Amino acid sequence: MIRIQGLTILFNPFQIINLDINIETGSFHFLLGPTGSGKTLILESIMGLHKPKKGRICIGEREIQNLPPEQREISYVPQDLALFPHLTVKENILFGMRTRNLNFNLYEGYIQNLIEAAKVSHLLGRYSDNLSGGEKKRVALLRALAPKPKLLLLDEPLSGLDPSIKSEIQGLLKTLHGSIHPTTLCVTHDFEEAYFLGDTITIVIDGKVEQVGKRDDVFLRPRSRKVAQFLGARNLYRAKVLKKDEDYQRWIIGMNNLQFSVPFSQCKHSLGLGKEVDLFIRPEEVMILREGKPVKESLKRNTFKGEILAIVDRGIFQDATFQTLEGKILFEISIPNYAFRNLGLSVGKVVRAALREESLWIMV
């Protein structure tokens, strides 16, 4: 277990105050935050390049915050990779083993597996200048993993790559993590990357931890409007708690004369009547109902009639802007292409939209 407790870093212009992160051994933890939120500074402080003002960093029972970087057993892959250009790929990969005087015989099988998994065996004699972007990333990753670090730090590992290479490196990270389980802390602003690879996620905005949790907890159940906005939430509304329906275990939330029925499970908090809350409607969980088709009982509570105002083709799906006839509330609805074709949607068409229970989330 890696425990970072009360880490406070003051490094003009960044301020990180009382950062707490716990990373289970062998898990892939993401530190997710907007560009310029001090994520790299946090990594470099954990690595030992910056001295934190206060706080503890523990690997197991061992406190490391006062140790120099070379004694922390933490490997680091910076954003620019910093492959040593005067060394061959093989020398780069073995650098950490040589500096730590590790017995190569004991590591031979492990290194060989890494090399094969990353498909770099044909590159071993080359210098980094003669490698492609994807090859460099793979070599940098192997160099960091070779000495079996207690913690692997990755700084935006997929930045600056073509989509195909990005997917390849993502796959490699997933494979390596699945096979050798290095405890990993990765910083990124790319939440798709975090969603694909992360077991747990810490959201840091403006130097403060906004939410910590398992991947789905963070992505599906953001704690605040700030987190939801950072994660790209599009349908966010200010609404009021009108009623607590104990019989059906639901909150009745009102907005512009419309009422939404939200299960208790879709809110982490206990709400008082009349309280102002943030309502998040997940666009991909909203259904457009086919005309004449009977509506399930569970959907009836949150079915609204409205007009399609605009349609944007996103390639793999369509984004429709929908406005309720009553209350004039605008939603964005993401519709799979096949459903879009079957429904025969067009701008100006009046349809019924049903909000699945999973599409609603209340934040305080």
Add this chain to the structure above:
Amino acid sequence: MNFRRTMIGAATGLFLFYLLLLLALFSQIQGKKGLEILIHPGTLFSIRLSLMAATGATFLAVLIGLPAGYALSRFEFRGKRVLDTFLEIPMIMSPVALGASLLLFFNTPVGELIQKRGVFFVFDVPGIILAQFSTIAGLATRLMKTSLDEISPRYEAVARSLGASPWRAFYQITLPLSLKGLIASVILCWAKAMGEFGATVTLAGAMPGKTETMPIAIFMSLASADIDKTIVLILILVLLGLGALYGVHMTGKRKKYD
């Protein structure tokens, strides 16, 4: 006026100016006499002394300039700006003034103590090395800092995360990566030390057979109207300097790593 031609014209004009000076030297030297002067023991002594003193001064300048340049390149510390500014002193101070300052320093109790208990600098060979060192140490630090600046500190950071101590990260990563730049810095400093006159003549004097470096020999031979010797010495100095600069240009074609 054509922009490109004007710019290239300025560069060509400057080249022609220096070429004219060199041609003027060649036009006034007689081959046989030139050779006699070249192999004269006094000339050979000056060449040997200059080579030895410049090499010694450069060695000392690198010894202090490399860590100083590294500190200025990599670390933030109190007084860094003051220190950085002071390194420019030899560049803004006349060499004669620098030599005079050294001479006056050895007139203080501390200076006298050093001379009595340690090495005798005034009007002696160590004085040449010290004068040349004083002139080039700041330059060496500045040039080495520039070479080190070109190498991203992230290489060292990664090396340290992989278990290398700061020393090991320096000599296994930063030093090889900046080596060409550092060699170019050494050559430039050596060439400057070879041509140093003002501080040397002030501190070490101009004693034939003792402290007569090549620039001092040029001054002395010119003062005694020995034009042939002056020309031969100038040409040797120019050739050595050009050789050194060629070395710099060769190392200058280095690859940037970051």
